[in-house]
Amino acid sequence: MPTMTLLGFNKVSLIWVSLDILSRGLLMEYDFLRRTALSFYKNAKYLYTQEEYNLAAFNIEQAMQLLLKYFLATKIGEFPKTHSLRRLSRESKNLCNDLWEFYQVNASIIGNIESAYIASRYYPV
Numbered sequence: 262m263p264t265m266t267l268l269g270f271n272k273v274s275l276i277w278v279s280l281d282i283l284s285r286g287l288l289m290e291y292d293f294l295r296r297t298a299l300s301f302y303k304n305a306k307y308l309y310t311q312e313e314y315n316l317a318a319f320n321i322e323q324a325m326q327l328l329l330k331y332f333l334a335t336k337i338g339e340f341p342k343t344h345s346l347r348r349l350s351r352e353s354k355n356l357c358n359d360l361w362e363f364y365q366v367n368a369s370i371i372g373n374i375e376s377a378y379i380a381s382r383y384y385p386v
Contacts, residue, residue: 291334298327315381322346322378325371329353332360346371 305320329349330340336356341348350364350371364371 291331294327294331294334298324298331301327315377318374318377319381322374325374332357346375 301320301324305317305324308314308317308320325346326344326349329346329352333340333349333352333356336353341352343349347368350361353364354361
């Protein structure tokens, strides 16, 4: 059974808290992204406890993606139409040094989450 750390949940929890604090209250127009991201995150944690690892990975990637889009939207009024966590993280580079540092330190984990997301969508597990 994979550990939570292997799936990146501990790191993702840090990302979640950081982005939520940074974004809260900036622009409520995009709050649907934050709410949906939170739902994906909660669902990922539940699916993990049910040993549905492929679906947990899919949901955690979606949570991260939507939260990054929410952060960008609240900062600059829009977000790139991409599914790439790497690109979304790069887009935030000039907006939040802490977020960019977090991405650099955890780039391999974020890459693994992206790979797991793709595998969960297109390959049987």
